[in-house]
Amino acid sequence: MCTLTESAARMMSARARNDTKVIEAELARQEKAAAVRAPALSDVVAVSPAH
Numbered sequence: 744m745c746t747l748t749e750s751a752a753r754m755m756s757a758r759a760r761n762d763t764k765v766i767e768a769e770l771a772r773q774e775k776a777a778a779v780r781a782p783a784l785s786d787v788v789a790v791s792p793a794h
Contacts, residue, residue, distance in 0.1 A: 746788070746789050746791060747787065747788065747789070748785075748786060748787060748788070748789050750769065750772070750773060750776075750786065750787075751786070751787045751788070753765070753769050754766065754769045754770075754773070757769060
């Protein structure tokens with residue numbers, strides 16, 4: 744089973760609500776993290792065992 748990571752879920756939820764304050768905060772957080780380590784697919788999608 745694949746799920747969104749917390750970061751991706753926060754951004755998707757904020758975009759769905761059109762919450763620009765949260766979008767800007769999450770974007771800043773993601774940019775700060777990307778400056779330390781290049782983004783990877785695992786930053787968006789998490790694979791978890793099927794239930």
